[in-house]
Amino acid sequence: MLDRRSFLTAVLAVSASVSARPLLAAPAPDAGAFILGLAESAMNTVAIKDLSDAERSNRFRNLFVDTFDLPEISRFVLGRYWRSASEAQRTEFQKLFEDIQVYTWTRRFKEYNGETLELGTVKAEGEDFIVDSQMKRAKLAPINVSWRVRRSGETFHILDIIVEGASMAITFRSDYSAVLSSQGGKMDGLLDVMRKKAEQIKLG
Amino acid sequence: MAEWEQVNDPLEPMNRTIFEFNQAVDKALLKPVAQGYRWAVPQFGRDRVRDFVRNLRAPVVFVNDVLQGEPDRAMQTLMRFAFNTGFGIGGLIDVAEPGGIPYHDEDFGQTFAVWGMGEGPYLVLPILGPSNARDGVGLATEWLSDPFNLYMDNIGQDWAIWTRAGVAGLEKRERLLDTLDEIERSSLDYYSALRSTYRQNRTAEIKNQLDAEGKR
Numbered sequence: 001m002l003d004r005r006s007f008l009t010a011v012l013a014v015s016a017s018v019s020a021r022p023l024l025a026a027p028a029p030d031a032g033a034f035i036l037g038l039a040e041s042a043m044n045t046v047a048i049k050d051l052s053d054a055e056r057s058n059r060f061r062n063l064f065v066d067t068f069d070l071p072e073i074s075r076f077v078l079g080r081y082w083r084s085a086s087e088a089q090r091t092e093f094q095k096l097f098e099d100i101q102v103y104t105w106t107r108r109f110k111e112y113n114g115e116t117l118e119l120g121t122v123k124a125e126g127e128d129f130i131v132d133s134q135m136k137r138a139k140l141a142p143i144n145v146s147w148r149v150r151r152s153g154e155t156f157h158i159l160d161i162i163v164e165g166a167s168m169a170i171t172f173r174s175d176y177s178a179v180l181s182s183q184g185g186k187m188d189g190l191l192d193v194m195r196k197k198a199e200q201i202k203l204g
Numbered sequence: 205m206a207e208w209e210q211v212n213d214p215l216e217p218m219n220r221t222i223f224e225f226n227q228a229v230d231k232a233l234l235k236p237v238a239q240g241y242r243w244a245v246p247q248f249g250r251d252r253v254r255d256f257v258r259n260l261r262a263p264v265v266f267v268n269d270v271l272q273g274e275p276d277r278a279m280q281t282l283m284r285f286a287f288n289t290g291f292g293i294g295g296l297i298d299v300a301e302p303g304g305i306p307y308h309d310e311d312f313g314q315t316f317a318v319w320g321m322g323e324g325p326y327l328v329l330p331i332l333g334p335s336n337a338r339d340g341v342g343l344a345t346e347w348l349s350d351p352f353n354l355y356m357d358n359i360g361q362d363w364a365i366w367t368r369a370g371v372a373g374l375e376k377r378e379r380l381l382d383t384l385d386e387i388e389r390s391s392l393d394y395y396s397a398l399r400s401t402y403r404q405n406r407t408a409e410i411k412n413q414l415d416a417e418g419k420r
Contacts, residue, residue, distance in 0.1 A: 104390045139247045141379065144414055164383075165408025166401040171391075174211065178396035193392050201389060 031129035031149050032122045034156045038067055039117040047112035053203035057106045064102060069150065069157035070094055076159075077172045081180055081187060089187045096194040103201045110203075114138045117145075127151075128159065212326055212336075213399065219328040223395050226333060234331075238377040250378065252296045257372045258307060259288045259295025263351045268310035272318045280305050308412070313342030317410045326399055334402035 046060045074094045075082045085093065120132030131147040148160035160169040176190065183189025213219060242250070262285035269278035284300040284307065292299045301307055316338050317323070324337025335343065347353065356364040384398075391397030408414050
């Protein structure tokens, strides 16, 4: 049962959400700003020097889980195999996929060498936004990086990163389905290979 | 997405064998040499090599700009070649880029694609790596029609053709050091990940998407 105060809060919340669109003149949260903000917090928390591998991994994991839509990415990467997988296999897949990403990215940030992200154009594509950017590197050619993001309430979630025209999600999908077919289409075979990979690239 | 569903690799067993061979050669020779090059030659020197190799390719890029019906881009390539060969000391310094005429690449494989030719089956070429039937024919066309190669062949200086190919290859391998390491490290099956990356990257190149955002 609602007491009076929570009832009031609920009414306020409903009326606020009803009137939010016409009244709030504040600009919609902007996908480009989201990517820049993410890059900045990665620089300030994950890329700083003198962190232990474990600490860096933990920090990146927190950021990663918050900003990437892992369930959606997992579904895409597994494609038709997602439907036939059991709940336990899906959970295990997602955990291993997350581990592999975390270790890969932790190493990238460990080798951080003053790269900066410069924002390009942002265009809408269906319900998603494609945020173009360039990673500027000291003494090396810049890299074109585009981000596919989807609005999720007040913020955004990343669905894909496109590096020099190559989508990571599509590459993973093709990589993982090759492993699946070499394992006779068995999810457990893929999970085994992923477990070995995670172990192999784990830091420290 | 549907177009990425099929892997388009009917020759996979043969491709994988060549891929293993390439990997062995790369680990033993090409990669260490590229790493040594990056370590020993400062950025300034490597930029001069890159600019020189790019300028040598300008006639081929120009022909392909024209064949793709891109007069503006053809003009850019022509101007770049004139400025860089003249003021840039035979192409050693890219003076056109800071002057506002950015570099872009083209090749016969891209031209065939613009003409509507499909990519054909995926191919792994010995030493040269990921390709497909269309791009393989493109490479052969370039090798046989490049004015520099034709000239050197004519005057009996074949060493210059091979030296140029070697330097261009070294420059390319150095540029790809980090990218390829990343793909190998983050993939379960390097062969499949590279195949997918190659096809996607080529599609973006054909649409000229990469130099539209980059180089500015």
